[in-house]
Amino acid sequence: MKQEVSRMEDCSNHGHMAPTVASKLKIKNECIRVVLAETLCTFIMMVFGLGCVAQVITGNGFFGNFFSINVGFGLSVAMGVHVGGKVSGAHMNAAVSFTMCVFGHLRWKMLPLYVFAQFLGSFLAAGTIFLIYHDAIYHYCGGNFTVSGPKATAGIFATYPAPYISIYTGFFDQILGTAMLLLCLMALADQRNQPVVPGGEPVGVGLVVLLIGLSLGSNSGYPINPTRDLAPRVFTLMAGWGMEVFRAGNGWWWVPVVAPFIGGVTGAVIYKAFVELHHPDLKSTKTSSAEDPECVPLEKCKNGSTEMVV
Numbered sequence: 001m002k003q004e005v006s007r008m009e010d011c012s013n014h015g016h017m018a019p020t021v022a023s024k025l026k027i028k029n030e031c032i033r034v035v036l037a038e039t040l041c042t043f044i045m046m047v048f049g050l051g052c053v054a055q056v057i058t059g060n061g062f063f064g065n066f067f068s069i070n071v072g073f074g075l076s077v078a079m080g081v082h083v084g085g086k087v088s089g090a091h092m093n094a095a096v097s098f099t100m101c102v103f104g105h106l107r108w109k110m111l112p113l114y115v116f117a118q119f120l121g122s123f124l125a126a127g128t129i130f131l132i133y134h135d136a137i138y139h140y141c142g143g144n145f146t147v148s149g150p151k152a153t154a155g156i157f158a159t160y161p162a163p164y165i166s167i168y169t170g171f172f173d174q175i176l177g178t179a180m181l182l183l184c185l186m187a188l189a190d191q192r193n194q195p196v197v198p199g200g201e202p203v204g205v206g207l208v209v210l211l212i213g214l215s216l217g218s219n220s221g222y223p224i225n226p227t228r229d230l231a232p233r234v235f236t237l238m239a240g241w242g243m244e245v246f247r248a249g250n251g252w253w254w255v256p257v258v259a260p261f262i263g264g265v266t267g268a269v270i271y272k273a274f275v276e277l278h279h280p281d282l283k284s285t286k287t288s289s290a291e292d293p294e295c296v297p298l299e300k301c302k303n304g305s306t307e308m309v310v
Helices: 002-024 032-057 066-084 094-102 108-132 135-139 167-189 202-215 227-239 246-272 284-289
Strands: none
Touching: 002 227, 032 066, 032 108, 032 135, 032 227, 066 202, 094 108, 094 167, 094 246, 108 135, 108 227, 167 202, 167 246, 227 246
16 A cells, blocks of 8 residues: 555656746747747748758659649648647748838847748758758769759858849849738738638738739749748858859749748738728727618518618
């Protein structure tokens, strides 16, 4: 009997120890929690997304195509939102974070932390894909890491414009793509319009990215994300592709870094100007529903007894 009691006491002591250890490891600082979550969700998004591109390029089309890359990036964004959505908001995009600051949804002092986390997550994801697909990349290009040409592999990590695209067209392409992204995100979050159902945010955001890729992706690979493009580009500079990653496409590298910031704010402004600013006030909505016969709920209209005032 005494042995059983001692065993029960040992079990209870272990039970008390576990929460104590967990509480010691728990990080309560908001900034650190945001950085960790944003880094991880960006890493998840980029590993899956870049992995899709690596399979298509090194597999000579046997393991996918342009459509599978778009689907992969859409799903990877959805998974990223699942991973960090309730902690950092899972922006995974510096243009999104910047736009949130402009409209007061994020404190400006948090912006550098978000950008750092997104850059770090993207950089680590590029390194991970490089390690996993190093043999495949080497076999595909014969060890000659090039940015352009029939065996170019730099496009696995960062985006480059099509040969027929000018800098001006590419700049507008990125403004439009990011504007559509933020416009749709604002609509999905607008609780007075047709917001996405609770818990369905990852799917909604992923579908938006998929739609942008299917409709606006051929010109330059729709980076629409400064940190998603710049961090892997820096990695390829260090991993053997050289300075050509910044010279290619007539110095294309700055376009997906600058244009998305303009496009993001533009898209959010358009949605607010055309839709959100014109929502009726809650008080006026309640008053009109009480006074306007056309707004009387059906359950209150019994046998046509509601009086219609002309």
